[in-house]
Amino acid sequence: MRFITTFQLADFIDTLVSLFSAFVLGTLIGAERQYRQRTAGLRTNVLVAVGAAAFVDLAMHLDGAGGAVRVISYVVSGIGFLGAGVIMKQGMDVRGLNTAATLWASAAVGSCAGADMVAQAAALTVFVIAGNTLLRPVVNAINRIPLNEKASEATYYVKLAVSTEALPVLRDQLVEKLEAANYPVADVAVVETGDEFLEIIATLVSTAVDPNELNAVVVDLQHQAGVRHATWESNTAD
Known part of the structure; x- marks a missing residue:
């Protein structure tokens, strides 16, 4: 069996670290989305992060950094199609843009983890969660400001x-x-x-x-x- 001759414990542990990091960080992002009852919740964000990490990690082991860069470009475009599925237009209202952007960010977190950049993945997770939570009061405050026709373009x-x-x-x-x-x-x-x-x-x-x-x-x-x-x-x- 080729598995016996190609299996290396160090590479396997490296893969486990990447996947586990993507799983934990994707869970943190997805938990906030699940709490707010968004279309793409806990499981979706975890699967996106873990899937991205798996593809990038596979490319890293097969073709090094150059292969990982090529795979990351495909991950970005592939997540674009997935994000389009959660965007819905109802009359003049467009819903799901924030959820699609969060999926895109989860893929970025997974890609960082797959490329063995766990610290960067953790930092990105903090910024994603902060964007979805800490900025919410700011958004609400801005939305309560009356529209000034002289200052706005419409x-x-x-x-x-x-x-x-x-x-x-x-x-x-x-x-x-x-x-x-x-x-x-x-x-x-x-x-x-x-x-x-x-x-x-x-x-x-x-x-x-x-x-x-x-x-x-x-x-x-x-x-x-x-x-x-x-x-x-x-x-x-x-």
């Missing part, structure tokens, strides 16, 4: 509900008044609302705005003949 829409007869004239007026207020229009769409009115939606070039200026444009358009109502809104989901 996508803004100006909408007019108009009669069919007034559509051509009001569409041109909408673009002219917005550009006169120094808000260039990126796109204009017309949507049927199901009654005798149509909705004109002007998408502004992504920029910061002065709410008072947009309000003035909307009020002016509201008084035009054929306009049922006029409004504007913003979208910062992107």
Whole structure:
């Protein structure tokens, strides 16, 4: 049997240390995710870390550092496909990005352990857990700050509900008044609302705005003949 001639106790112990380190560190990362009931919890993060460590360790024993570097590049791309599976889009909301990023970090921890860089793997684990826990209050505090339209860049829409007869004239007026207020229009769409009115939606070039200026444009358009109502809104989901 080739196993008898190729088995070396020192290499086997080295592999065990790499896999055990990846298992413990992956458990620490996964436990925090499991506590918060995320899609990828304890077992997933452990398997990602141990799997990455196994591939890198195998490459290290077969082809040295050069082989490990090549395998690590494939681990990074492979985890990208796995992370895409936990990302879900629900309307304008995208969920699972943090979970996918954590899986990516777990793979990095496992790769460090597989490359016999256990201390670096432990340090990375500390930073990953800190990012998922210590930064949470900071995120919540930022989210509670009211949105300042003058300081934030978002996508803004100006909408007019108009009669069919007034559509051509009001569409041109909408673009002219917005550009006169120094808000260039990126796109204009017309949507049927199901009654005798149509909705004109002007998408502004992504920029910061002065709410008072947009309000003035909307009020002016509201008084035009054929306009049922006029409004504007913003979208910062992107």
